[in-house]
Amino acid sequence: MSDTRPYALVLYGATGFTGGLTARYLSCHLPRDVRWAIAGRHRDGLEKIAAALEQRGHRPDLLIACSDDDTSLDAMAARTRVLVSTVGPYVRHGEPLVRACIGQGTHYCDLTGEPEFVNRLLLEHHAAARDAGCAIVNSCGFDSIPYDVGVLFTINRLTQAHGRPLDQPVTVEGALTASAEFSGGTWHSALEAFARPGANRDSLRRANEQLRRDYPRQVATVPFRARRDADLGGWLAPLPTIDPMVVLRSARALERYGPQFRYGHYLASGNPLKLGLGAAAVGALIGAAQVGPLRRWLLQRRPAGEGPDAATRARSWFQVRLRGRCGDSEVLCRVSGGDPGYDETACMLAETAMALALDPGQPRDTGVITPVMALRDQLLERLINAGIRFEELHQTSG
Numbered sequence: 001m002s003d004t005r006p007y008a009l010v011l012y013g014a015t016g017f018t019g020g021l022t023a024r025y026l027s028c029h030l031p032r033d034v035r036w037a038i039a040g041r042h043r044d045g046l047e048k049i050a051a052a053l054e055q056r057g058h059r060p061d062l063l064i065a066c067s068d069d070d071t072s073l074d075a076m077a078a079r080t081r082v083l084v085s086t087v088g089p090y091v092r093h094g095e096p097l098v099r100a101c102i103g104q105g106t107h108y109c110d111l112t113g114e115p116e117f118v119n120r121l122l123l124e125h126h127a128a129a130r131d132a133g134c135a136i137v138n139s140c141g142f143d144s145i146p147y148d149v150g151v152l153f154t155i156n157r158l159t160q161a162h163g164r165p166l167d168q169p170v171t172v173e174g175a176l177t178a179s180a181e182f183s184g185g186t187w188h189s190a191l192e193a194f195a196r197p198g199a200n201r202d203s204l205r206r207a208n209e210q211l212r213r214d215y216p217r218q219v220a221t222v223p224f225r226a227r228r229d230a231d232l233g234g235w236l237a238p239l240p241t242i243d244p245m246v247v248l249r250s251a252r253a254l255e256r257y258g259p260q261f262r263y264g265h266y267l268a269s270g271n272p273l274k275l276g277l278g279a280a281a282v283g284a285l286i287g288a289a290q291v292g293p294l295r296r297w298l299l300q301r302r303p304a305g306e307g308p309d310a311a312t313r314a315r316s317w318f319q320v321r322l323r324g325r326c327g328d329s330e331v332l333c334r335v336s337g338g339d340p341g342y343d344e345t346a347c348m349l350a351e352t353a354m355a356l357a358l359d360p361g362q363p364r365d366t367g368v369i370t371p372v373m374a375l376r377d378q379l380l381e382r383l384i385n386a387g388i389r390f391e392e393l394h395q396t397s398g
Contacts, residue, residue, distance in 0.1 A: 009356075010038070030354065037063045076100070077103070081107060102132050109138075123206055127367070132366075135374045149383060153335070156256075158170070169260040174266070175233050177233050191299060218260040244263055249370050316338060328396070332392070363375060
């Protein structure tokens with residue numbers, strides 16, 4: 001990619017809630033000699049963001065672009081090495097921007113946790129992105145970096161415990177515990193995904209067929225059984241998010257995950273009743289989202305662009321416990337941090353974008369790929385330096 005482009009990265013969606021937090025993080029952490037920009041459809045809103053950023057750090061330039069104007073998206077993508085998007089729901093707004101990035105050979109990263117959108121990109125744009133030499137990197141926030149990079153960290157420690165490359169089947173299980181609130185944008189994206197179960201199932205089936213052709217390594221999910229597991233944090237329930245799909249795609253691509261790889265993904269709680277009620281509430285929400293009037297009513301309950309205040313975010317936290325096994329070797333690891341959906345998500349997305357834009361030899365792969373496929377251990381190192389905690393709690397050597 002040419003270094004003559006004026007910007008190292010452009011953030012599209014800085015006037016939104018998570019976009020604003022990401023802009024603040026970039027302003028404080030980008031080197032002062034690196035040119036960057038924020039982009040959106042309304043100059044007045046961008047001017048307010050830029051003025052506030054100037055008070056605390058590195059002021060960006062401004063670009064005007066709109067998701068329904070392909071010409072403006074092409075012009076924006078042509079001016080930067082990396083384009084960062086926080087504009088969702090991605091299934092409605094995301095694909096034109098990805099097409100623009102591929103057309104201009106521009107690396108791209110986003111926050112999506114929407115399986116249908118990612119599967120569509122895999123099916124329709126993976127080959128074109130590879131041919132263009134660009135990395136289209138989805139799910140670079142709380143969906144799905146703690147799990148994707150956390151499993152990479154676990155695999156690294158498991159290899160150390162095993163004493164040699166992982167030459168037997170590998171199983172990793174991850175369990176989340178957290179205390180946090182979510183924004184209007186997350187609420188809207190989740191309801192959009194819940195409203196389309198048929199499209200999600202069909203896109204997943206077709207994407208898995210393509211992945212088996214492109215990356216034939218053996219991977220699978222661990223069959224769930226209800227149980228209490230003290231190592232993983234208590235009583236377990238299945239967690240129906242995009243994260244297992246992301247982890248398994250990374251495992252398909254990297255030989256270090258062993259000749260066969262399985263992953264289990266759970267929510268953990270010390271209170272089984274609370275866990276059951278939460279699962280029932282999610283099931284009810286999925287059902288309601290498929291009824292048009294109910295979905296529209298739910299969307300109005302939490303407007304896009306709003307999110308938890310600073311005091312609420314300061315009280316929020318997450319941890320993911322990960323147990324890896326290969327033969328007689330076992331490790332127990334933990335990934336943890338503060339507010340998962342916003343403060344830490346802004347950090348994760350910004351560090352991914354800066355690695356793509358600034359770090360020598362990155363990305364390591366091209367096409368529609370995961371964060372670990374794109375950046376490997378470089379992303380792990382950046383996140384550790386940024387304050388996300390990756391720890392080994394226990395190791396048993398085989």
